[in-house]
Amino acid sequence: MxxxxxxxxxxxxxxxxxxxxxxxxxxxxxxxxxxxxxxxxxxxxxxxxxxxxxxxxxxxxxxxxxxxxxxxxxxxxxxxxxxxxxxxxxxxxxxxxxxxxxxxxxxxxxxxxxxxxxxxxxxxxxxxxxxxxxxxxxxxxxxxxxxxxxxxxxxxKAQYTSQACSQCGHIAKENRKTQAQFQCTNCGFESNADYNAALNIARGGVKIPKDMAQKGLEESDE
Ligand SMILES: [Zn+2]
CATH class of the missing domain: 3.30.420 (Nucleotidyltransferase; domain 5)
Incomplete structure (x- = not known):
């Protein structure tokens, strides 16, 4: 298909x-x-x-x-x-x-x-x-x-591509509503979860905010 x-x-x-x-x-x-x-x-x-x-x-x-x-x-x-x-x-x-x-x-x-x-x-x-x-x-x-x-x-580098919003950049595990569905808790953007990840990848990956990188936030991107 x-x-x-x-x-x-x-x-x-x-x-x-x-x-x-x-x-x-x-x-x-x-x-x-x-x-x-x-x-x-x-x-x-x-x-x-x-x-x-x-x-x-x-x-x-x-x-x-x-x-x-x-x-x-x-x-x-x-x-x-x-x-x-x-x-x-x-x-x-x-x-x-x-x-x-x-x-x-x-x-x-x-x-x-x-x-x-x-x-x-x-x-x-x-x-x-x-x-x-x-x-x-x-x-x-x-x-x-x-x-x-x-x-x-x-x-x-595979970093947060499935957790980050491709529209506003907000990174949160909660953005991933289900395996298939993405819904941003910040801007409300809704999308097929795999498409949102592909969009992040197309744009060169996720930009991780400085404070987040310093905290060494635990990553659980699959
Ligand atoms: Zn968003």
Whole structure:
């Protein structure tokens, strides 16, 4: 699913004033925002979640049926599980290709000179949020595909991007009403929570007030 709002322009030249922010999440795999707020895209849909939940169930069901006294039966089930895991890996790989392609298409459509994402390089390459769902691989794909199109990629320190209001800058845990909904306790701005985060990322990250930085306020951005 690629939902776009705004007026597309022709040509492949870049506008230095335009940046795309990408927020990677679970409910929607990737949310894109333009720094000027003129367009957004929700990429990936929720089929991914459903698919993984289903596969997990299948796996545990298969394990249940292992005859406890049968070495051969266990081997057969292990083989079946291995085959399924391999299939999942291939699915995720092609899914990441599709998502990264759509992100680049979005950036090109609005002539963005830069794509901004949160820096996940400190994470283990094998780390997954959902099983086999690798953000790390997705980021790598976005990077090389952007490079191919002459679009710069900037990685930001992930700080308060989901707690800060993209309109007034107010930072509070309470701004995040639910996993999906953002509502600023200061200015009242309401938005999809992932879009608000993507907008913060598109604008180069959250500016942390001096007094807050000094206090070393505890951060619980996911
Ligand atoms: Zn606000």
């Amino acid at each position: 690629l939902l776009c709002v705004g007026i597309p322009e022709q040509g492949s030249e870049k506008d230095e004033a335009v940046a795309v922010g990408v927020d990677l999440g679970i409910s929607v795999p990737a949310v894109c925002a333009l720094n000027n707020g003129a367009a957004r895209a929700y990429i990936g849909g929720s089929n991914l979640l459903k698919r993984f939940a289903m596969q997990k169930k299948q796996r545990s069901r298969q394990r249940e049926f292992i005859p406890s006294n049968s070495q051969h039966g266990r081997q057969k089930v292990d083989q079946a599980i291995f085959k399924m895991q391999d299939k999942e890996r291939r699915f995720v790989h092609s899914f990441n290709h599709k998502i990264s392609k759509k992100i680049i298409q979005f950036a090109k459509k609005y002539k963005a000179a830069v794509i901004r994402m949160e820096d996940l390089s400190g994470y283990d390459a094998s780390q997954t949020i959902l099983r086999n769902w690798s953000y790390y691989e997705l980021q790598q794909m976005i990077e090389y595909k952007a490079k191919r199109e002459g679009i710069r990629v900037e990685k930001l």
